[in-house]
Amino acid sequence: MDFLSILTPFFFTLVASGTVIGIIFGAIPGMTATMAVAVCLPLTYSLGLENGLALLLGLYVGGISGGLVPAILLNIPGTPSSIATTFDGYPMTQKGEGERALRIAVISSFVGGIISLAALFFFAPALADFAIKFSYVEKFLIIFFALTVMAALSSNMLVGVFSGVLGIFLSLIGAYDISRGGNGELRLVPEFLEYYLEGGFSLLPVLIGIFGLSTILIEAESGMKDEKGLSSVKIGKGKRFDFSVFKGQFVNLIRSSGIGTFVGILPGVGGSAASILAYSQQKNFSKNPERFGKGEPSGIIASESANNGLTGGALVPLLSLGIPGDSTTAILIGAFTLQGIQVGPLFIGNNPVTWDAMIVAMLAANIVMLIVMIFAIRHIAKVVMIPKNILFPIILMMCVVGAYTINYGVMFDVWTLLIFGLFGYFAHKIGLEIAPFIIGFILGPSAEIYFVKSIESFGTLSIFFTKSWIAVLLWILIALSVWFSVAISRKKKRDLTASGN
């Protein structure tokens, strides 16, 4: 088949529709890019591979980008990868600069998407080769690096690390995954819950519970006051958007997009880790780290360019190894399976037309996303501008739908939503850090496999220091990250003492 013959108006209509639907899915809290792709996957039966992928890639890019809207306006990340966008986006909304924050986020998302797409197109084989060479030792060290970076994000380093380790601990509930080399034995599960918790708590109900239900419980306990209601949020009453905000942000954009792409390439280290990592690195390198968390535009730029950077990166291991880089690309495997195509090392060589069509679809999706979100941001924002008494019950209902459908109809996932909704509420009360907790929860099972398998293979802890130059480099990065965190913490203390005097 000729490459140009598949670039029909129908192909681009599918990309555009997918992107718009994805943005809406991402913008509604409780609905994610993963869900958008999962919901529309059956539609690709009749579309053929290239057209089906056009729709799904549009949904992917749109869904990841749409997540920034509730993250900025509601403090609820629409997708897990928008976690770090809430840190500075929501404070900007509280200052009346919601529209400015949204536009900064959209442009950063576009830049991240395009840079990662270029990386995917030009360097896919080489980058994939590099990631393939990572053994369990390096993969464990990358997670360890992510955990040390989490400390930099936390207002209290010790509490931040504790929250992250607690997340890891809870992620280990269930069987030691036999499909990944574990022995299949259960641990940390009460006998009466063995039936439900064999596979542990599902990630999506945990995320929806912590970010959806607990937010509503926090609002409910304060009485759903109208004066703080969404209806009263004036997203454009504060400082207006102009491109000068990007002055001096070139390095941030490139670094964060690069981090997003790189993290996306690493199988299993995806999603929120990219934006958190980029955010904390920007915070560490910033001359004004104290402004972060209070409405600093460069925090939004870092988070959003990184999470859209993930979209291209996550496709690299999928298309070169058959291993998904994140949960959404995991569902994309379904689209290939529906068409009887095996993704793996031979995919690009054997299907050059499909590969080129995917690149064009991703490029078109990013352009559509930019145009739609820049020019229709006020209308999209209205999705989350509905009064609380109308919006929150709908969110509760959608949380239930999301939790129930993610594993194709498991009622225990709905109860998981409630359990972690309450957990998130009480964590907020006692001051636990939610972002490190979530990162720990996401990375915990992989960390276990990488750690145990490394020791099983080499029989010594020294392997974590001596395995390769990559391991040594990662230890240097870990040490630097801890050093930055401690330095920032000391500086903060000094500043507090100085202002006290």
Next chain:
Amino acid sequence: MSLETLLSVSIDFDTSHTVFPTIVAIVLGILLAAILATRSRAILATIGSTPWWPAKIDHMRFFGTLAGTVLYFIAMPWVGNFYPNTGLGFYICSIPYLFAMSVLYLNQRDKRHLLIAGLNALIAPSVVWYLLSELFNISLP
């Protein structure tokens, strides 16, 4: 004893499922002890000065949300059993649940707001049920 011998570890595959959770539990314990040791004064001061939960919260809205949600979760599969594989358990239970929550969260319960809450409770579950269950064949309770 050389450093290499000191760092040598062997893991029995049969008990390998307990290795990482044990290490993580120990680290968690150490971190908790460190937090208590370094912040005990601040923690005790907070406990002494702030009212115990659930004092000073909106009891009606908070516990109403919890009770309503638990009832909703129990009712959905129960009602769904009467109409298997139709998603009607979700649809039928979502209408009163949405109405109850909307009214619970209303600060001004006049006719107009109650009418909007009622319409929302009818329309939102209908649209979601139709789109997901009927159009996309996605399983709902």
